[in-house]
Amino acid sequence: MRLFLTASCLALSLAAAPVFAQNSAPQPQPIVDIVPAARDIAFPGVMTLEVDATDIDRAIFSMKQTIPVPPEARTAGRFTLLYPQWLPGNHAPRGEIEKLVGLKFSANGKPLAWQRDSLDVNAFHITVPSGAREVVANFQFVSPTAANQGRVVVAPKMMNLRWNNVSLYPAGYFARNIPVDAIVTWPTGWQAGSAMRAKRSSNSSGGAKIAYERVDFDTLVDSPMFAGAHFKSWPLSDKVTLNVVADAPEFLAATPDQIEAHKRLVTEAEHLFGVRHYDRYDFLLSLSDEMSGIGIEHHRSSENGVGTGYFTDWAKGPGSRNLLPHEMTHSWNGKHRRPQGIWSPDFRQPSRDDLLWVYEGQTQFWGYVLGARSGLFSYQETLDAFANIAAGLDRRTGREWRPLVDTAHDPIIAARRPKGWASWQRSEDYYNEGMLVWLEADQIIRRESGNTRSLQDFARSFFGGREGDWGVVTYELPDVVGALNAVQPYDWQAFLQSRVYQVTTEAPKQGLVLGGYELVYVAEPSAYIRSGEAASGASDLSHSIGLVVEKDGKIAQVIWGSSAFDAGMTVGDQITGVGGRDYSAEMLKAAVASTSQGGKVELLVKRGKRYRETTLSYTGGLRYPALRKTGQGETGLDRLLAPQTR
Template identity: 50%
Template sequence: MKKQLLVAIALAALTPAALAQTGNSRPQPVVQPHVIPLPADKPYPGTMQLRVDATDVARGIFRVRQTIPVARPGKLTLLYPEWLPGKHAPRGAIAEMAGFKPSAGGKPLAWTRQPTDVYAFDVDVPAGVKSIDVAFDFLSPTRTSEGRVVVTPAMMNLQWEQVSLYPAGYFTRQIPVQLEVTLPDGWTGVAALDGLKISGNRYSYAPTNYETLVDSPMFAGRHFRKWDLGHNVTLNVVADEAQYLDARPDHIARHAALVSETVALFGSRPFDRYEFLLALTDELGGIGLEHHRSSENSRKPDYFTKWDDNDSIRGLLPHELVHSWNGKYRRPDKLWTPDFRTPMQGNLLWVYEGQTSYWDLVLAGRSGMQSKEMILGEWATHAGFYSVQPGREWRAVEDTTLDPVIAARKPKPFASWSRGEDYYNEGSLVWLEADMLIRGATNHTRSLDDFARAFFGGRDGDWGQNSYNFDDVVAALNAVHPHDWAGFLRDRFQKPERLAPLGGIERAGYRLVWRDAPNIFDRDRMAQARNLDLTHSLGMTIDKDGIASAVLWNGPAFRADIVNGSKIVAVDGTSYRRERLEAAIRAATDGKTPVRLLVERGGRYRQIDIAYHGGLRWPHLEKVGDGPDWFDRLLAPRRRL
C-alpha cells in the first residue's frame, strides 16, 4: 500500500513541463478557428456574371470568366461546389480547376486557399472595389483514367458547378447569377434555363439563382434533334453521328407514353417544363443524373437504330424523370442543404432512390418502354443476388446509403461482403412488397399508386422543394392502408437481414427459381458488358478476356483463392472460351468431375480443381398457380395516348 501511494505521488508531480524534460515530446493541437461564414437565408447584394468559353473541343478546356459584386472591403471567401445533389457525396471536381486569378480593375488581387477546406478561396478585396473578376480554366478529363470525359469532337456536357464559384455566407438560392456560354460553331445546346437569347454561337440566359443554375446543366452537340413529348416535356438528343438520331414514330410515342403515365401516377407536375438531355454515344462518359426540370442521360449510340436489342437499357429515362417528383420536389430533410458546402445525410435514400427504382420499372412497363419479361427478369436478378449476398448479414440497407461518401463508387475487392449502394435495387424489391401488401389487404382497391399521388404530388408547376422525414413516410403509408409501417420499414432497411427480400414477389403470386439459362435481363446485360455472370454457380463474373471480377464472398471461386484480376487461361487443358467453361460446369453435374482451370495472376500460374457440381444457375421468376397475375395488373397502363 505504501509503495502504491509513493507511485501516485510521483506521477502527480509529473507536470507537462516535467514530462517534456523526462519523457517523449508531446505537442498540443493547434486550434483551427472557424473562418468560413455559415450560409444565411438573405439576398446577396448584386448579380454574378458567369461567362464560359466552351469552344476548345480539341483539348476539352473550359475557360471561365466570372464577375462577382462585393459589398465591402476585406476578405471575400469564394467556394467551389463540393457536396453535389444527385451524387449524394462530396464529388466537386476541384482537382480539374487551374489558373485561378482574381482581379479588380485589371489589377491582381491577393488570395489564399484555406488549408482546412481546399474548396474555399479567400480573396483580399481593397477599399472602393464594387466587384471583382475571377478567371480560371476547367481542364476536363481527356481519357477515362483521369475521370469522366465531358467533351468529345461531337458533343459536350456542361455542368455549371464545375465552371463557377459562389460567395460563402448565403443560401445558394439567394445568389443571383446570369450565364453566358459560347459553343463551337454549328453546335446546338439545351439547358432548362429561362430567357435564352442566341447570337451566333453565344447563348445567354436571363438571371436566375445559383441553386437553379447548378440544377440546370447543358448538353450540346454537332448532331442534335428534339421531340415534343407533351405535358411541356421535350426529348433533346445529341449523338456521335447523325445516323443515330433516326428514331421511329413508335419510339417517340413510347417516350411520350412514359411522360403521360408518370403524370397520371403522381397527379401533378413539379415543373413548368422538363428537358430530357440524352446523349447517344460511345465517347462521352456515361451518366444518369436527375435535376428538377431536366436530366442528364447517356445510352449506346444505337439506342434508336437497334431498338429491339436495347430493351434492358431503357429504364434510365423513367428513373430520372421520376426523380423530378421523388428526390427533387419531395426530398429527405437531411439531403436538402442551403449551399454546396454543407454535408448531406442520405439515410432516406431508400425512399429517394429505392422507390424511384421501383417506379422506373413500373412506369417502363406501363408505357411500353420495357417489356414485362424484361422487368420480371430484372427483379429476378436482384432477388437472386440478394439471396446469396453475405454482406446483408452485417450491414443494413440504410448503412449502404453512406456508400456514396465511403466509396465514391470505386471498385471493391469483395463487394458482396462489403456491400455497395444496395438501397437502389433492394429498395425496389421492398417497395414491391409494400405495394403488394396494400393490394392484397384492400382487394386491389388501394396500392402504392395512392401513396405516390398523396406523398409526391403537389401543386402543378411548383418546382420548389418540400422536405420530409421517416415519420412523414410512415404517416402517408398509414393514410393509404393502416399497418405497422414503421416496423416494416425499420426491419427491412435499418436492420441487417439474412433472408432474401422476396416478400413482394411471393405476394404477387410468383416465386424465385433457378434455371440453366439466363433470364432475359441477365442475357442482355451480359451481352452489353461482354462478360459471363456465374455468381450462382462458380461464384464470380468473368470478362471477355477471361479475367475474374465480382468474386462472391465464400463462393466456390473464393474458396479456390481466385480474386479479382485473376485470369482463366485454360479450361480442362484447353485455352479459355466462354463455351468451354460453360461445358465444364455442365459436365461437373455428374457429381465427380471437377471444374479444372489454369489460372494466372501476376505472372504466376496455378492449376485449380473446383469441386462444384450444381450446374449453371440463373434466377427467374415463375408464376405459382392459376390465379390472377398481379404483375399484369401492376404494369397495366393508367392512361393511354
C-alpha cells in the same frame, strides 16, 4: 539465483519502459471555420458568368465571372468565394476542384491576391480594396481527356456542360438567393439542350454566343447542358422534350414507335404522381462511345448518357432504357420531396444519406414500373429484371453484418470505386434492395386494402403537392411512416425496421411472393440476361460457381462463400484454360453445365506471372434466375405493371 534473475529482469523492464513525461506533447488548438455560413437573405446584386466552350480539341472551358461584392465584405475587406463540392444527385463530395486552374481575381482593373482556406480547400479568400463594388474571376476548367482522369465531358462532336464545374459563388448566402446571368459561347453549328432557355444570341468567327435567362445559382447548378454538332429534339408533351446528341447523325434515327414509348413514359409518370413539379422538363440524352455515360437527376431535366445504340440496337434488348424513367421519377422523389439530411442551403454542407432507400430505392421501383407501363421495357423483360435483381441481392452475403441502411453511406465511403469483394462488402444496395422493399410495401397495401389501394396512393399523397411547384419540401422517417399509415394502416415502423435497419439472411423477396411469383433457378438464361452479357461481354456465373468472368477470362467478381471463393480465386485472376483446353466463355459454361451429370470444373488460373490448376467443388450445373408464376389470373404484380393510361 532464480530470485536474482527475476529481479534483474524486472529492473531491465523498468529501465526500458518509456518515460512519457519527458516527451514533447502538443495540445490541439480550436479549429475555427472562417468561411461565412449560408444565410437565407437576398444577395445584393447579380453575378455574370461567361463560359467559352469552344476549345473542344483540348477539352478546356474558359471562364470570366463577375461577382458583386456585398457591403459587409467591403467593410471587412475580405470576400470569400466557394467552388461547389457537395453536389445534388451524387450523394457525396464530387466537386472536381483539382481541375480548376489559372485562377486570377481583379477589381477595378487591378489584380487581387487570394488565399485558399486551409480547412476548406474549396474556399478562396480575397482581400477586397476600398471602393471595389465587384470582383472579376478568370479561370479554366481542364476537363478530363481520358477516363483515368475522371468523367470525360467533351468529345469531338458533343459536350456536357455542368455549371458546378465552371463557376464560383459567394459564401454567406443560400444558393437559391444568388441571381446569375449565364452566357456560353458554343462551337459554330452546335445546338444545346437544357432546362434553361436562351434570351438572345449572336454569332462570330469564334462560335455562337448565347445568353440565357436569369436564374438563381441553385437552379443554375441544377440545369446542366448537352450540346453537340449532331442534335435532335422531340416534343413528348406540352411541357416535356427529349433532347438527344450523338457521335454521328445515324444514331439519331429513332422510329415513331420508339418516340411513342417515350411519350407514354411522360403520360404514365404524370398520371402516377398527379401533378407536375416543373414548368418544363428536358431529357438530356447523349449517345456516345467517346463521352462518358451518366445518369443524374435534376428538377426540370436529367443528364442521361448511354452508348450509341440506344435507338439503333433497340431490338437487341432493353439495355439502358430504365435510365430515363428512373431519372424522371426523381423530379418528384429526390428533387421536390427530399430528405432533410440531403437538402442543403449551398454546396458546402455534407449530405446525410440515411434515407437514400426512399430517395433512390423508391425511385428505382417506379423507374421499373414506369418502364413496363410505357413499353420501354416489355412485361417479360421487367419480370426477368426483377428476378436477376433479387437473385443478385441474395448473393450479397454481406447482409449478415451490414444492414441495408448502412449502404446508403457508400457514395461517401467508397466514392463509387470498384470493390474487390462486393458480395461481402455490399455496395449501394439501397437502389435495388430498396426497390424490393417498396415492392413488398405495394403488395402489402394491395392485400390489406382488398386491392382498392396501392403504393401509387402513397406516391400521389407524399410526392404530390401543388402543380408547377419546383421548390423543395423536406421529410424525415416519421413522415414516411405517417404517410404509409394514412394510405393503409399497418405496422409500417416494424416493417421498415426489419427490412432496412436490421441485418438479414436473404434479400426481401416477399413482394414477389405476394405479387404471385416466386424466384426459381433454371439452366437457360433469359433473353434479358443474354442481352446483358452480349452488351458487356462478361459471363455471369455468380449463381452457380460464383464468378463473373470478362471476355478475356479475367475475373470481375467472386461471390463470397461460393465454390470459386473456396478454391482461392479472386478478382484479377485470369482463367486461361478449362479442362485442359484454351479458355473461352463457351468452354467454361459447358464445364459448369456438365457438373449436373457428375463432371468437374477444372481450370488453369493465372495470377501475375504464376499459374495454378484449380478444381471447383460444385455439382449444380448452370443456374440462372427466373420468376415463376404461382398465382391464378391477374396477380398483384400483374396489376402493378399494367399500363394505367390506355
